[in-house]
Amino acid sequence: xxxxxxxxxxxxxxxxxxxxxxxxxxxxxxxxxxxxxxxxxxxxxxxxxxxxxxxxxxxxxxxxxxxxxxxxxxxxxxxxxxxxxxxxxxxxxxxxxxxxxxxxxxxxxxxxxxxxxxxxxxxxxxxxxxxxxxxxxxxxxxxxxxxxxxxxxxxxxxxxxxxxxxxxxxxxxxxxxxxxxxxxxxxxxxxxxxxxxxxxxxxxxxxxxxxxxxxxxxxxxxxxxxxxxxxxxxxxxxxxxxxxxxxxxxxxxxxxxxxxxxxxxxxxxxxxxxxxxxxxxxxxxxxxxxxxxxxxxxxxxxxxxxxxxxxxxxxxxxxxxxxxxxxxxxxxxxxxxxxxxxxxxxxxxxxxxxxxxxxxxx
Numbered sequence: 001x002x003x004x005x006x007x008x009x010x011x012x013x014x015x016x017x018x019x020x021x022x023x024x025x026x027x028x029x030x031x032x033x034x035x036x037x038x039x040x041x042x043x044x045x046x047x048x049x050x051x052x053x054x055x056x057x058x059x060x061x062x063x064x065x066x067x068x069x070x071x072x073x074x075x076x077x078x079x080x081x082x083x084x085x086x087x088x089x090x091x092x093x094x095x096x097x098x099x100x101x102x103x104x105x106x107x108x109x110x111x112x113x114x115x116x117x118x119x120x121x122x123x124x125x126x127x128x129x130x131x132x133x134x135x136x137x138x139x140x141x142x143x144x145x146x147x148x149x150x151x152x153x154x155x156x157x158x159x160x161x162x163x164x165x166x167x168x169x170x171x172x173x174x175x176x177x178x179x180x181x182x183x184x185x186x187x188x189x190x191x192x193x194x195x196x197x198x199x200x201x202x203x204x205x206x207x208x209x210x211x212x213x214x215x216x217x218x219x220x221x222x223x224x225x226x227x228x229x230x231x232x233x234x235x236x237x238x239x240x241x242x243x244x245x246x247x248x249x250x251x252x253x254x255x256x257x258x259x260x261x262x263x264x265x266x267x268x269x270x271x272x273x274x275x276x277x278x279x280x281x282x283x284x285x286x287x288x289x290x291x292x293x294x295x296x297x298x299x300x301x302x303x304x305x306x307x308x309x310x311x312x313x314x315x316x317x318x319x320x321x322x323x324x325x326x327x328x329x330x331x332x333x334x335x336x337x338x339x340x341x342x343x344x345x346x347x348x349x350x351x352x353x354x355x356x357x358x359x360x361x362x
Contacts, residue, residue: 009053010034010042021051030060033181037063041264046277047289064176071175 008015010024011034024030024042030052034042037060043050174183179196194200195213202211203218207226212218223230224242231240232247236255241247252258252271259269261276265284270276281287281300288298290308294315302308310332313319319329321336325343330336 008051009056010050011038011040011052011056014053016051016053020054022054022057024050024052029177029180029182030057032183033060033064033176036176036181036183037067045280045285045287047281047285047287060181061178064178064181068175068178071173075173 009021022030024034025046031042034040034052042052173186175186175189176183177189177192177196179193182192184192200213202213203215204211205218205221205226207222210221212221220243228242231242232244233240234247234251234255236251239250241250249272254271256271259271261270261273262268263270263276263279263284265280268279270279278301285300288300290299290302292298292308292311292315294312297311299308299311313331319331321330321333322328323330323336323339323343325340328339330339
């Protein structure tokens with residue numbers, strides 16, 4: 001049976017009316033929740049709308065609730081288990097006595113070096129040695145006291161290293177937000193849920209109607225869109241950006257070999273998510289959603305090279321790019337660059353003629 005993917009549920013493939021469907025394209029929380037719970041990538045083509053029925057949404061909420069409950073109960077169970085083991089270890093009659101054997105750590109050269117230095121003078125007693133000196137040997141006393149302090153600091157350093165190795169590493173637990181489905185650290189869950197509160201006070205941009213709930217985001221918006229007071233410069237090429245995120249994306253894409261965005265169909269890797277999205281549309285899809293209003297030609301893109309915009313200019317005769325020297329107009333920006341080189345060649349030829357005239361006169 002052939003089904004239209006735009007009118008069925010993404011998960012159960014059942015047809016429902018549009019009133020009982022939820023659009024997934026603009027709901028990043030549900031997309032991440034589906035992928036986290038089922039390992040299914042909900043959106044395959046950003047140009048097509050994908051829906052999910054209310055029944056599947058209810059089942060997904062139940063799975064999220066069950067997972068959150070399990071994570072919380074796991075923390076409680078681990079605490080109970082640790083407490084039980086501590087109570088058992090306090091009763092010595094339960095287990096037979098075991099001889100404790102001290103094992104030297106042979107794999108940490110730093111600890112072994114400190115131990116060797118301490119073992120060389122195990123019989124050193126600073127108080128006795130200080131008393132043996134006369135009152136006239138004040139300088140020698142100070143040296144002996146300093147030596148004893150250094151040895152104590154080494155012993156404390158050794159104990160600190162040993163204690164750090166014996167301490168278990170803290171495990172960070174994450175829980176899922178019941179509203180958007182995102183995985184949030186347990187300590188930040190309360191602050192994150194406040195972002196979904198519609199009555200939360202908002203900060204208004206003084207230059208435009210944009211509103212934000214976070215002061216940091218408001219400052220980034222004002223600097224990026226209006227004031228441009230703070231500029232973040234690339235230390236490799238000198239290009240400036242209005243936000244640190246834009247600088248980071250630029251640096252990783254152009255000045256490193258990191259390509260973490262992989263196409264799920266062919267395995268080709270890209271340094272930017274936009275490049276992967278463009279590759280997917282160009283290579284792996286046949287959908288051409290943009291149609292010319294003057295003819296029957298269709299296009300995959302509308303704002304890039306050989307796209308709908310450039311094609312439409314062949315019908316309208318629009319030439320928005322102008323040469324600032326002779327004011328000649330063109331339909332492509334690249335044509336202006338090529339045209340300006342002709343002016344440069346003319347200036348060079350004129351300069352050569354002037355030099356020849358001067359040489360003939362002389």
